[in-house]
Amino acid sequence: MHPHANKFMETARKELKNEQSQMFLLMVSLGAPILRQIGMSTFADIAAAEAYSRAIRADVITRLPELLEAFEKNAVSNGAKVLWAKDAAEANHIILDIANQRGVSYVMKGKSMITEEIGLNDHLIKNGVDVFETDLGEVITQNLKLHPFHLVGPAINVPPSEISEAFLKKGIIDEASTDPVKLGGGARKYLRDKFRNLQMGIVGVNMGVAETGTIINVENEGNIRLIKSSPKTLVAIMSLEKVVPNMADAVSMIRMLTRNCTGQKITSYVSMDSGPQKCDEQDGPEELFIIILDNGRSEIYSDLKTREILKCIRCGACLNTCPVYTKIGGYPYGATYCGPIGQTLTPMLAGMENTSDLYRACTLCGMCKQICPAGIDHPSLLLSYRARQIELKNQKGKKTMQSRGENAIAGLIALGMSHGWLWSLGINLTRPLMNSMAKDGYIGNIPMGAQGWFVCRDLRAIPKKTFHETWDDLPSRPESSGNTSKKEDS
Amino acid sequence: MKVSLFIPCTVDIMMPEIGVDTNTLLSNLGVQTLYHKEQTCCGQPLFNAGYRDHAKRVAKHFIEVFGEDDCVVSPAGSCVCMVKYHYPELLENEPIWQKRALDLAGRIYELSQYIVDVLKVTNLGATFAGKVTYHESCHILRGLNISAQPKKLIAGVEGTQFVELESSTACCGFGGEFAVAYPEISEAMVREKAANFVKSGADVLLLCEPGCLLNISGYLHRNHTGKTALHLASFLAQNIKKV
Amino acid sequence: MRVESIKRPPKPVLSELSMNREQMVQRFGQELGGRTGVLYQAANPQAALRVLSDIIKAEGLKSFVATAQDICGVDIASLGEADGISVSFAKDFTDRETLREAAFKADAGITSADFAVAETGTLGVIFNHNHPRLLSIAPPVHIAIVDVKDLYPVYENVVETVFKNTNEMPSQFSFITGPSATSDIQGVEFKGMHGPKKVFVIMIMS
Numbered sequence A: 001m002h003p004h005a006n007k008f009m010e011t012a013r014k015e016l017k018n019e020q021s022q023m024f025l026l027m028v029s030l031g032a033p034i035l036r037q038i039g040m041s042t043f044a045d046i047a048a049a050e051a052y053s054r055a056i057r058a059d060v061i062t063r064l065p066e067l068l069e070a071f072e073k074n075a076v077s078n079g080a081k082v083l084w085a086k087d088a089a090e091a092n093h094i095i096l097d098i099a100n101q102r103g104v105s106y107v108m109k110g111k112s113m114i115t116e117e118i119g120l121n122d123h124l125i126k127n128g129v130d131v132f133e134t135d136l137g138e139v140i141t142q143n144l145k146l147h148p149f150h151l152v153g154p155a156i157n158v159p160p161s162e163i164s165e166a167f168l169k170k171g172i173i174d175e176a177s178t179d180p181v182k183l184g185g186g187a188r189k190y191l192r193d194k195f196r197n198l199q200m201g202i203v204g205v206n207m208g209v210a211e212t213g214t215i216i217n218v219e220n221e222g223n224i225r226l227i228k229s230s231p232k233t234l235v236a237i238m239s240l241e242k243v244v245p246n247m248a249d250a251v252s253m254i255r256m257l258t259r260n261c262t263g264q265k266i267t268s269y270v271s272m273d274s275g276p277q278k279c280d281e282q283d284g285p286e287e288l289f290i291i292i293l294d295n296g297r298s299e300i301y302s303d304l305k306t307r308e309i310l311k312c313i314r315c316g317a318c319l320n321t322c323p324v325y326t327k328i329g330g331y332p333y334g335a336t337y338c339g340p341i342g343q344t345l346t347p348m349l350a351g352m353e354n355t356s357d358l359y360r361a362c363t364l365c366g367m368c369k370q371i372c373p374a375g376i377d378h379p380s381l382l383l384s385y386r387a388r389q390i391e392l393k394n395q396k397g398k399k400t401m402q403s404r405g406e407n408a409i410a411g412l413i414a415l416g417m418s419h420g421w422l423w424s425l426g427i428n429l430t431r432p433l434m435n436s437m438a439k440d441g442y443i444g445n446i447p448m449g450a451q452g453w454f455v456c457r458d459l460r461a462i463p464k465k466t467f468h469e470t471w472d473d474l475p476s477r478p479e480s481s482g483n484t485s486k487k488e489d490s
Numbered sequence B: 001m002k003v004s005l006f007i008p009c010t011v012d013i014m015m016p017e018i019g020v021d022t023n024t025l026l027s028n029l030g031v032q033t034l035y036h037k038e039q040t041c042c043g044q045p046l047f048n049a050g051y052r053d054h055a056k057r058v059a060k061h062f063i064e065v066f067g068e069d070d071c072v073v074s075p076a077g078s079c080v081c082m083v084k085y086h087y088p089e090l091l092e093n094e095p096i097w098q099k100r101a102l103d104l105a106g107r108i109y110e111l112s113q114y115i116v117d118v119l120k121v122t123n124l125g126a127t128f129a130g131k132v133t134y135h136e137s138c139h140i141l142r143g144l145n146i147s148a149q150p151k152k153l154i155a156g157v158e159g160t161q162f163v164e165l166e167s168s169t170a171c172c173g174f175g176g177e178f179a180v181a182y183p184e185i186s187e188a189m190v191r192e193k194a195a196n197f198v199k200s201g202a203d204v205l206l207l208c209e210p211g212c213l214l215n216i217s218g219y220l221h222r223n224h225t226g227k228t229a230l231h232l233a234s235f236l237a238q239n240i241k242k243v
Numbered sequence C: 001m002r003v004e005s006i007k008r009p010p011k012p013v014l015s016e017l018s019m020n021r022e023q024m025v026q027r028f029g030q031e032l033g034g035r036t037g038v039l040y041q042a043a044n045p046q047a048a049l050r051v052l053s054d055i056i057k058a059e060g061l062k063s064f065v066a067t068a069q070d071i072c073g074v075d076i077a078s079l080g081e082a083d084g085i086s087v088s089f090a091k092d093f094t095d096r097e098t099l100r101e102a103a104f105k106a107d108a109g110i111t112s113a114d115f116a117v118a119e120t121g122t123l124g125v126i127f128n129h130n131h132p133r134l135l136s137i138a139p140p141v142h143i144a145i146v147d148v149k150d151l152y153p154v155y156e157n158v159v160e161t162v163f164k165n166t167n168e169m170p171s172q173f174s175f176i177t178g179p180s181a182t183s184d185i186q187g188v189e190f191k192g193m194h195g196p197k198k199v200f201v202i203m204i205m206s
Helices: A005-017 A019-040 A046-062 A064-077 A088-101 A113-117 A120-126 A136-144 A160-170 A180-196 A223-229 A247-262 A297-302 A306-311 A317-321 A339-350 A356-360 A367-371 A378-393 A401-418 A420-435 A451-455 A467-471 B009-014 B016-028 B044-049 B052-066 B077-090 B095-105 B111-118 B138-143 B148-155 B177-181 B183-200 B210-223 B232-238 C021-034 C045-058 C096-105 C155-162
Strands: A081-085 A106-109 A130-133 A200-203 A207-209 A214-219 A233-239 A269-273 A287-293 A487-489 B002-005 B032-035 B072-074 B108-110 B127-134 B158-162 B204-207 B228-231 C038-042 C063-066 C086-089 C108-112 C115-117 C122-127 C141-147 C172-176 C198-204
Touching: A005 A019, A005 A356, A005 B183, A019 A247, A019 A317, A046 A064, A046 A247, A046 A306, A064 A081, A064 A207, A064 A214, A064 A287, A081 A088, A088 A120, A088 A200, A088 A233, A088 A287, A106 A120, A106 A180, A106 A223, A113 A120, A113 A233, A120 A130, A130 A136, A136 A160, A136 A180, A160 A180, A180 A223, A180 C096, A200 A223, A207 A247, A214 A223, A214 A247, A223 A269, A223 C172, A247 C155, A297 A306, A306 A339, A306 A378, A317 A339, A317 A367, A339 A356, A339 A367, A339 A378, A356 A378, A356 B177, A367 A378, A367 B138, A378 A401, A378 B044, A401 A420, A401 B044, A401 B052, A420 A467, A451 B177, A451 B183, A467 B009, A467 B016, B002 B016, B009 B016, B009 B210, B016 B032, B016 B111, B016 B232, B044 B052, B044 B077, B044 B177, B052 B077, B052 B095, B072 B111, B077 B095, B077 B108, B077 B138, B108 B111, B111 B148, B111 B232, B127 B148, B127 B183, B127 B232, B148 B158, B148 B232, B177 B183, B183 B210, B204 B210, B204 B232, B210 B228, B228 B232, C021 C038, C021 C198, C038 C045, C045 C141, C045 C198, C063 C096, C115 C155, C122 C141, C122 C155, C155 C172
Parallel strands: A081 A287, A106 A130, A106 A200, A200 A233, A233 A287, A487 B032, B002 B032, B002 B072, B072 B108, B127 B158, B127 B204, B204 B228, C038 C198, C063 C086, C063 C108, C108 C141, C141 C198
Antiparallel strands: A207 A214, A214 A269, A269 C172, C115 C122, C122 C172
8 A cells, every 4th residue: 555645635626526436426425324224224223233343343452462362373273374464565475475485376366455555466466476356346446557436345436438448458358348247247257267277365354253263254246255265275364453252243243244334234155264174175275374464553552542443344334424535535545445444544554744634634523433333433533643743743853834833823822712801802803804805794705814714605704793792782681571580790 | 590601712703693692592591691701712623623732721711711600501512512522531631620621511511402401491482484404513413412402492483394404414514624624525515515405495404503504604605695594593582472 | 262252232132033933934035035046945855856957947057066966865966967967066076176177167056055044045054075165156056955954043043053162163164145246336236246146045844
């Protein structure tokens, strides 16, 4: 992942004008919550279901080190090889090594966001191992070289005509088509031989079960089951937060994951692997490598505030209800993860300096927090990043002219807010200045300062008296039938 | 009943009539209102921008001003949220101040919440022959869990027909600094809110959050002449039958 | 090793637990149907064989690979050559290459299923030396034969059994619900992306 979140508004402006994107975002914003609600209605008590899944994820975060230890121990006793990768470079190196040692010329991959995060595909291809994405959304983003538009449906917005053009070029289809079924059929046919001859496959992990050492994958297309069945070598890569304590918890989380993700009660396939094939089995991997990836997460974990980011189960529900995401789509976030989870995770993975838009472009409306089945408080996290950024800017040795200036203004405002007389003074000084720009009682623009306000809206001229100054003029007995009421100064 | 009025900065400076209307409604219900002139702002703009030290200073001033009041009422949900939830957080390293903040948190109310839940009143004697609709502000709805109360007050207005606003719980795009720093995205959000208002066929859009009101009414003034948004307090006060 | 969890709120109630057998069968069929899968109830193995034969004819299937010659008492071996259908069984293949070759070539995979879950019309399948993985995922049609006595209300009933003894867990266990699907292009859903396009479940009721 090479985040280009510093192009946030540049990309957002383009997307706001892109008819295709806007059409999809409208569909997502209206349709997804309805589908989720229908899915959730199978629970007699939806609030109880949400409280329970949140409790499971809170439990996992509390006991993460011990759960990971148990997961490793049990996976190993199942015959899996468990490897820990500190960062992207290490993970990529391990996987390339496995491929090279087995003389593998190509691998096939199930949808795995952390492989995008670490840039696995580029690394393998650069070093002579071809990579075929198999999840249709990723087949499209891979061939069209696109970033994900949505966490779950990364290419859902792409016009079929563009897919057709790219697929034709690659030989995935023989003749042009804008029919999604024909395009998908082309991808199926194109990949089928490769599945049949596959020697090594790579999948992500939706959850690792600590008690049994089992890896679980949730999917609709069947590509992951094929990857887990056909080749002799299987690599499963998971980031370290993807554990759950036991099978019962896994089942509870799967119900919430599918409903929050696509509104489905269950996906077509939920496959649970406890080690590689046993001897005498006719298919399945002879070797199962489970790579547990850190890539900045133990640092996130060590901070008691940020560790709750690791509760995320990647359902994407936060995207679907975010008023910002549903206006700009995934591209502006400039990284593997978009929407509110992207805004909370990417600054921690990529650093706070170039990701300022990610934690400031939020109205703190709280829709994400309300819907999150894992119980993440995104607005609180974003507020803490803003505070952290100000702290860093004002640290000894880090201060710039700009940060000094901004801090001074904030200090002045705070001063004004701490003394009634200063407050009134400030307003009395500002009022005439602002109102000098008013026409017919409304200000349409100002020469400098908060000009963003006036891009699409006016501001009523500032009234001659503040409420402070009006208070004394208020009648002490407002007209009403027989009520005695008094107003008081203090 | 005695209530200390917390009139937020947006109302104090930009829309003092909402403060007047708040006072009128409460006084009509026999409430003794008092107003501390030392009050200024809850500090939310500084807090949201990340200036926690400065916000802390403002929070302490606020607690000093309101700390002794039995009951504080405000026509602004986001400000009540700031005091209730963020003051204790801001002051977590200063236990004595935090305790005062937590105490105060239990005594501060949003206006419609106070009238309906504490005074147990839903009919304020207002009449309005027309259609109204209601925008559910983020901090009011999701921050304070207030939704039934404003709707009850609206239902208590004689002659009024309530029509649903499509996507009534969607954010209007204000978000404080957001509206200024991310104008194009904010515009997309308020444009949709305004369009839904027009689509509803209501004569007036009601809400309980001054920030939302500044945003929406500013947009309406620029783009939809003749369409009005009002704070619920103003709507009620303006339409009370004169005896 | 049991990993104890810290105190939790009460587990959400699963209303499916109160279903009787008739309700479970109905629910299973309904849910599977909603995913375009089809449930056939067969009174006994002989009836099941007739259903199987009908499906093969109706779908124009010319070849299939089955997990065993006898699945839940249904005589799979009796189908085939006479009708011009190429029939093979998992144990016919002595190495993984020939098995997968056959699985990818076959018109259908006919398999047993160890469990059925009424909650969502789901099959639960244990993969082991008696049941290869590819037979229910590579061919474009999957026909599963399951006994009604293995029908349960919710997933928990099944995982409790399958994962009870951590020394005896299957290398893979899968929940399978209807055919393969995707909506990745424009949100338009279609069946049979990489896995089967059609799923038939024959439930033996005796």
